[in-house]
Amino acid sequence: MKSLTALLAALAMTTATPSQAENWSIAIHGGAGTLERAKMTPELEAEYEAALQAALDAGADVLKQGGSAMEAIQAAIVILEDNPRFNAGRGAVFTWDGTNELDASIMDGRDRSAGAVAGVKTVKNPILLADKVRTESEHVFLMGKGAEDFSVEKGFEVTPPEYFATPARREALERMKAKQLSALDVDHKFGTVGAVALDMQGNLAAGTSTGGMTGKRWGRIGDAPVIGAGTYADNRSCAVSATGWGEFFIRVGVAHEICTRLRLGIAAPQDAADAVMQEVADLGGDGGVILVTPAGDALFSFNTSGMYRGRATSGGINEVAIFGGDAASSAAPEH
Numbered sequence: 081m082k083s084l085t086a087l088l089a090a091l092a093m094t095t096a097t098p099s100q101a102e103n104w105s106i107a108i109h110g111g112a113g114t115l116e117r118a119k120m121t122p123e124l125e126a127e128y129e130a131a132l133q134a135a136l137d138a139g140a141d142v143l144k145q146g147g148s149a150m151e152a153i154q155a156a157i158v159i160l161e162d163n164p165r166f167n168a169g170r171g172a173v174f175t176w177d178g179t180n181e182l183d184a185s186i187m188d189g190r191d192r193s194a195g196a197v198a199g200v201k202t203v204k205n206p207i208l209l210a211d212k213v214r215t216e217s218e219h220v221f222l223m224g225k226g227a228e229d230f231s232v233e234k235g236f237e238v239t240p241p242e243y244f245a246t247p248a249r250r251e252a253l254e255r256m257k258a259k260q261l262s263a264l265d266v267d268h269k270f271g272t273v274g275a276v277a278l279d280m281q282g283n284l285a286a287g288t289s290t291g292g293m294t295g296k297r298w299g300r301i302g303d304a305p306v307i308g309a310g311t312y313a314d315n316r317s318c319a320v321s322a323t324g325w326g327e328f329f330i331r332v333g334v335a336h337e338i339c340t341r342l343r344l345g346i347a348a349p350q351d352a353a354d355a356v357m358q359e360v361a362d363l364g365g366d367g368g369v370i371l372v373t374p375a376g377d378a379l380f381s382f383n384t385s386g387m388y389r390g391r392a393t394s395g396g397i398n399e400v401a402i403f404g405g406d407a408a409s410s411a412a413p414e415h
């Protein structure tokens with residue numbers, strides 16, 4: 081009996097996990113900008129919140145079960161890519177020429193391996209292709225036809241372009257052309273998607289996926305597939321996914337800049353994110369970021385009226401929000 085008790089005690093010791101090791105967190109976004117509050121009906125708001133919650137839950141479930149941050153962010157992003165309300169995968173915005181051209185990137189903070197694709201038109205889930213570039217090519221960044229050839233070689237299905245096209249996004253392009261509006265006037269609800277996570281093994285990951293900006297032309301590529309601008313992950317500092325006016329995020333090198341400030345201990349996580357978003361605002365850009373840190377903080381910073389967003393942590397946080405000032409909000413100063 082005594083030895084059985086001792087055996088049970090020994091077993092308990094080997095299976096007990098220190099609470100530190102159970103630390104996980106995830107944050108997601110579905111784009112900065114958002115519909116004006118006046119135009120957002122309760123039904124639409126509930127629909128967006130349910131979509132965000134579904135993506136957040138999918139990612140959090142992976143982490144709770146001990147899965148990796150890389151798996152968690154892909155689980156969350158695929159759900160948002162498949163939802164036509166968001167500007168990624170199905171429901172992507174239209175280019176000037178009336179096509180849907182998708183960009184995505186992903187990064188593993190454990191070894192800083194990264195993959196990205198730009199301008200793909202036939203891949204249902206570009207984030208999965210970006211990950212394939214990361215894991216099964218010698219490259220980081222593939223574009224257009226070459227990226228599509230690579231996807232076929234790796235066994236991805238060729239998705240017909242009609243799958244991505246939705247009437248609402250087509251109408252936005254037509255309105256833009258008719259009124260000669262800029263992409264920002266017509267589409268101040270960006271809808272890019274992204275996720276960042278910390279897993280129980282202490283690894284960070286980040287991913288971002290988008291259709292870009294309405295009416296983009298001449299092969300324009302924004303920040304979302306650019307490692308260091310729209311996406312960055314480094315176990316030494318943080319994981320970041322961005323959304324907003326891509327040109328400014330590239331110029332500031334937003335995701336890498338936030339991580340660098342944390343790595344060098346220049347600022348606390350929220351302050352670093354707010355300061356870098358302020359730089360974007362000072363140059364005339366807008367948008368937002370999500371980040372998680374090795375300590376498990378899941379944070380937001382944005383200088384738009386809202387950002388579709390959510391976060392969940394092992395500490396019990398589980399929330400989604402849309403507008404600034406809602407729960408799950410931590411906005412940089414308005415500019």
Ligand code: ASP
Nearest residue numbers: 270272292302323324326
């Ligand atoms: N950052 C994306 C781009 O510039 C757009 C967005 O986040 O909504 O392509």
